[in-house]
Amino acid sequence: MTRVRPMRADARRNYERLLKVAAEAFAEQGENASLDEIAKRAGVGSGTLYRHFPNRRALLEAAxxxxxxxxxxxxxxxxxxxxxxxxxxxxxxxxxxxxxxxxxxxxxxxxxxxxxxxxxxxxxxxxxxxxxxxxxxxxxxxxxxxxxxxxxxxxxxxxxxxxxxxxxxxxxxxxxxxxxxxxxxxxxxxx
Amino acid sequence: MTRVRPMRADARRNYERLLKVAAEAFAEQGENASLDEIAKRAGVGSGTLYRHFPNRRALLEAAxxxxxxxxxxxxxxxxxxxxxxxxxxxxxxxxxxxxxxxxxxxxxxxxxxxxxxxxxxxxxxxxxxxxxxxxxxxxxxxxxxxxxxxxxxxxxxxxxxxxxxxxxxxxxxxxxxxxxxxxxxxxxxxx
DNA sequence: GCACCAAACGGAGACTGTCCCCGGTTGACC
DNA sequence: GGTCAACCGGGGACAGTCTCCGTTTGGTGC
Missing domain, CATH: 1.10.357.10 (Tetracycline Repressor, domain 2)
Structure with missing residues (x-):
């Protein structure tokens, strides 16, 4: 049982904004919506997006x-x-x-x-x-x-x-x- | 009735090689096979591919x-x-x-x-x-x-x-x- | 044969998208 | 308020699409 420490406040904020924006983008544009564009719209760098969600499928699923x-x-x-x-x-x-x-x-x-x-x-x-x-x-x-x-x-x-x-x-x-x-x-x- | 002049020999050769290579590539890799790669495998520049087939669908269909x-x-x-x-x-x-x-x-x-x-x-x-x-x-x-x-x-x-x-x-x-x-x-x- | 030229060639390059890397920043905890 | 792990973000390598344009070449008339 690994001790799970809670997400840092900024991390959680970004995580949730990404989910919200991603859900919109995928709904409108389908599964191939641009991930960099999603990151931009969420106001984060693409690095942040890829850290939270290692690939497209992970984001799609989470969204x-x-x-x-x-x-x-x-x-x-x-x-x-x-x-x-x-x-x-x-x-x-x-x-x-x-x-x-x-x-x-x-x-x-x-x-x-x-x-x-x-x-x-x-x-x-x-x-x-x-x-x-x-x-x-x-x-x-x-x-x-x-x-x-x-x-x-x-x-x-x-x-x-x-x-x-x-x-x-x-x-x-x-x-x-x-x-x-x-x-x-x-x-x-x-x- | 427009006079249709036959394709130049090199054009026809390239056209046919493109079709052959494209059919293989699309069969193996699906409709999103790289067009530049198809051009390369057919031994022509990408410009040649796009002149014969203005877009992916045209090539797919012809193939x-x-x-x-x-x-x-x-x-x-x-x-x-x-x-x-x-x-x-x-x-x-x-x-x-x-x-x-x-x-x-x-x-x-x-x-x-x-x-x-x-x-x-x-x-x-x-x-x-x-x-x-x-x-x-x-x-x-x-x-x-x-x-x-x-x-x-x-x-x-x-x-x-x-x-x-x-x-x-x-x-x-x-x-x-x-x-x-x-x-x-x-x-x-x-x- | 040869000269001409429209047709065809091909690849550089502009653009978009993906994904990684790493120097700089910040929130949590003492 | 100091420390440091976690987190940030954007620059950049790479791949793919498609266009543009200088160069080459096949067909034709002589």
Whole structure:
């Protein structure tokens, strides 16, 4: 158990400003927003940015953990208020909407469900997969979902739906439609 | 009718070497392969590359037109040898495999079915959409496909499937599975 | 053959972005 | 208010994109 000493006041200040600015920049410009530009907008040097966040992915993840947690929490909320199958569909819908509207989020969610990506075992990946697992299990019990679909597969397929919808109009206008086509295929097999 | 004078011999030579090298580079490294590096490998200056191909997309497209045409031709071949629904599924499967194995191809196919992308009206887009249209119409007639699915939507969804499969293992091992799940949802509605 | 010149070449260089390094600064603690 | 580890920030090496322009060369008419 290493003694963790609290961050110095200036460090904490910079850290938080960076997160705030980064979240905005990634949302607007996607995952490839300029890091030096983010540093500048946060009023710090690029050295400071890279010390706090060794690479782009680290910053991206830090900027969106809370949003991911919110999505995970939303799963339980939906599970309480609707039938499992419906809750699942609605949750995936919201996931896709978030992926398209907040541009950096999609990349992050994608790498969270990528097999064998370095550093994939992150807080983000864990909580989103946990939420998916709970929803999938409930939906299976209700017979609203085939038994051979793994939670992580569902997340990957949802990512695919978001990608397809993005190609359509760039604003997610087709998510609902594409998702319902997919869900139709994921229902328990026809008699 | 403008008089088209043939390319000078050195120009044609360079043009073709660039295409060859670019196809290799994009296949290996994806759509973001370094253009200067491609020029160097082809033994020409970067100025020459940019004169022949004003931007990355132009080079990408030129490097893969023939491959896209082959995919489009393959559609007719499959249509002749199998039932429409099965032919469609197999064609989409091959499309996805190509998208994953030849890395730059996916980006190109994606932009070909993007609504409102600049320069979307290209030879690639036209021939791939044409092939999709023929397959979709045949499948519809057979009742193997819902009537409300547009050809271009199918291409977008296939792109989504390729994306999902790529997340799974990076090599397309799940394409068949994910595609069959999708196709299940695209069949004519249950009674 | 040869001279001409439009077409084509190629690489220097301006610009943007990433990331590291290290001399200077500052906040926390005594 | 002195000490020092932690932190800052910007300069700079490196890589990539794309343009500009002086130089070279292939095609053509003689």
């Amino acid at each position: 969106y953990v809370d949003r991911i947690q919110a999505i995970a929490a939303r799963a339980d909320e939906l599970a309480d208020s609707r039938a499992p199958g419906e809750a699942l569909t609605e949750w995936l819908y919201e996931l896709c909407v978030g992926s398209i509207q907040v541009r950096g989020l999609k990349a992050l969610l994608g790498s969270a469900v990528t097999d064998g990506s370095p550093g994939a075992v992150t807080a983000c990946a864990t909580s989103i997969k946990g939420a998916a697992t709970r929803m999938v299990e409930a939906a299976r019990r209700e017979g609203a979902l085939r038994a051979d679909i793994e939670p992580v597969e569902l997340l990957r397929l949802a990512h695919g739906v978001a990608t397809a919808a993005e190609l359509a109009d760039g604003h997610g206008g087709q998510i609902r439609r594409y998702l319902s086509l997919l869900m139709e295929g994921l229902r328990a097999p026809r008699g | 893969y037109v023939d491959r896209i045409q082959a995919i489009a031709a393959r559609a007719d071949e499959l249509a002749d040898s199998r039932a429409p629904g099965e032919a469609l599924t197999e064609w989409l499967y091959e499309l996805c495999v190509g998208s994953i194995q030849v890395r730059g191809l996916k980006a190109l196919l994606g932009s070909a079915v993007t609504d409102g992308s600049p320069g979307a009206v290209t030879a690639c887009a036209t021939s791939i959409k044409g092939a999709a249209t023929r397959m979709v119409e045949a499948a519809r007639r057979e009742g193997a496909l819902r009537a409300d699915i547009e050809p271009v939507e199918l291409l977008r969804l296939a792109h989504g499937v390729a994306t999902a499969a790529e997340l799974a293992d990076g090599h397309g091992g799940q394409i068949r599975r994910y595609l069959s799940l999708l196709m299940e949802g695209l069949r004519a509605p249950r009674g």
